[in-house]
Amino acid sequence: MNGRKTFGGGRGGGRAGQNQQGKNGQQRRPMFRRRKVCKFCTDKIDDINYKDTRLLMSFVPERAKILPRRISGTCAMHQRKLRTSIMRARQLALIPFTSE
Amino acid sequence: MNRKYELVYIVSPDATEDQVSDLHTQVDGIVQRLGGQIEKTDNWGRRRLAYEIGRHKEGTYVLEVINGSGDLMKEIDRRLKLFDLVIRHLVVRVDEDQEVIERARTKRGQVSSRRRIARGLPSERQPGEGQRGDSDDDRDDRFDMTEDRR
Numbered sequence: 001m002n003g004r005k006t007f008g009g010g011r012g013g014g015r016a017g018q019n020q021q022g023k024n025g026q027q028r029r030p031m032f033r034r035r036k037v038c039k040f041c042t043d044k045i046d047d048i049n050y051k052d053t054r055l056l057m058s059f060v061p062e063r064a065k066i067l068p069r070r071i072s073g074t075c076a077m078h079q080r081k082l083r084t085s086i087m088r089a090r091q092l093a094l095i096p097f098t099s100e
Numbered sequence: 101m102n103r104k105y106e107l108v109y110i111v112s113p114d115a116t117e118d119q120v121s122d123l124h125t126q127v128d129g130i131v132q133r134l135g136g137q138i139e140k141t142d143n144w145g146r147r148r149l150a151y152e153i154g155r156h157k158e159g160t161y162v163l164e165v166i167n168g169s170g171d172l173m174k175e176i177d178r179r180l181k182l183f184d185l186v187i188r189h190l191v192v193r194v195d196e197d198q199e200v201i202e203r204a205r206t207k208r209g210q211v212s213s214r215r216r217i218a219r220g221l222p223s224e225r226q227p228g229e230g231q232r233g234d235s236d237d238d239r240d241d242r243f244d245m246t247e248d249r250r
Binding site: 044046047050051088090091092093094095096097 | 108110149150151153159161163188190192201204205208
């Protein structure tokens with residue numbers, strides 16, 4: 001829909017193997033996952049704004065649900081701000097509530 | 101008590117340019133009358149809505165940044181509900197958030213300059229000096245949809 005970018009190649013994609021041997025060559029532990037970090041902390045984005053659809057859309061996958069912290073790695077404070085921003089943007093029809 | 105608010109309203113796509121600007125003058129009138137002022141007006145133009153509102157698929161978005169009291173915004177909120185041309189609107193108070201952002205920014209600036217001085221570097225970051233490259237593959241796997249199993 002309206003050309004928005006989704007990421008990750010779907011749920012559970014890349015679960016088998018290829019993910020663990022990323023660029024760091026981490027193969028020692030069988031289920032090693034790279035530690036996820038908060039995008040807003042690393043990129044130093046202070047202002048999470050409901051008008052910034054591009055940014056918010058990267059946290060809203062195909063079904064238009066808000067991407068959980070467990071997956072995105074966002075820290076608690078920023079996830080909270082992100083949530084309010086997404087909900088405001090939804091009220092203004094900038095972001096869908098749901099999409100088929 | 102002066103506070104800063106942001107008002108966004110979506111005007112029906114059937115409305116003409118004149119009607120949109122007329123709406124703006126009406127909002128301006130209410131703001132003037134109740135002792136506030138409009139700091140900024142921004143017309144985003146016609147955009148596609150993410151979902152249908154009523155039977156509309158498009159709308160003209162207008163953003164107004166208003167300095168004023170809570171009563172003023174209450175009145176604007178009430179009035180906008182009555183206009184048929186306005187299909188959706190949102191009022192958000194922004195002064196507190198902006199203060200928090202400002203504080204976070206200055207604090208980070210201070211911390212980083214202190215650290216840089218401690219390392220014997222000039223307090224400001226020099227152009228062309230990078231600690232980590234903004235490589236694209238860094239972004240790629242930030243949101244892989246695998247779950248944390250521990």
